[in-house]
Amino acid sequence: MRKLTEEAFVTMGVCSRCKKPFGITVDRVDSRHNQYVFVWAFKVNAEQAHREGYDTKSVHGSVVLDDEYPGCPYCEEKRFYTCGKCGSIVCWYGEREVVCPKCGTSGLVTEVESIDLKGGEF
Ligand SMILES: [Zn+2]
Numbered sequence: 363m364r365k366l367t368e369e370a371f372v373t374m375g376v377c378s379r380c381k382k383p384f385g386i387t388v389d390r391v392d393s394r395h396n397q398y399v400f401v402w403a404f405k406v407n408a409e410q411a412h413r414e415g416y417d418t419k420s421v422h423g424s425v426v427l428d429d430e431y432p433g434c435p436y437c438e439e440k441r442f443y444t445c446g447k448c449g450s451i452v453c454w455y456g457e458r459e460v461v462c463p464k465c466g467t468s469g470l471v472t473e474v475e476s477i478d479l480k481g482g483e484f
């Protein structure tokens with residue numbers, strides 16, 4: 363597993379198959395270009411996530427996946443989209459139209475260069 367910098371944090375994802383939350387360890391790649399890397403993903407429950415403060419921090423940037431990033435801990439999908447309404451990171455299987463498992467918003471998936479990530483100190 364890649365060595366994390368002091369700027370690493372955890373953001374929250376939701377599996378679109380089982381609707382369970384998971385944590386994603388995110389690290390910053392290049393502070394000037396606001397690029398982030400998804401390093402790891404792990405199962406977490408909602409209360410724990412809230413207690414750890416995984417929903418308090420917000421950053422904006424583009425995301426790449428680390429070579430060892432395992433994907434969603436439930437369905438193992440590595441692709442994802444971010445819900446335009448609640449900002450959740452949700453497993454994505456390539457469909458054009460999606461329904462967010464967290465807030466129920468439906469919409470079309472669009473390619474974006476930068477996304478907003480919410481998370482807490484690691
Ligand atoms: Zn999943």
Ligand SMILES: [Zn+2]
Nearest residue numbers: 445448462465
């Ligand atoms: Zn949502």
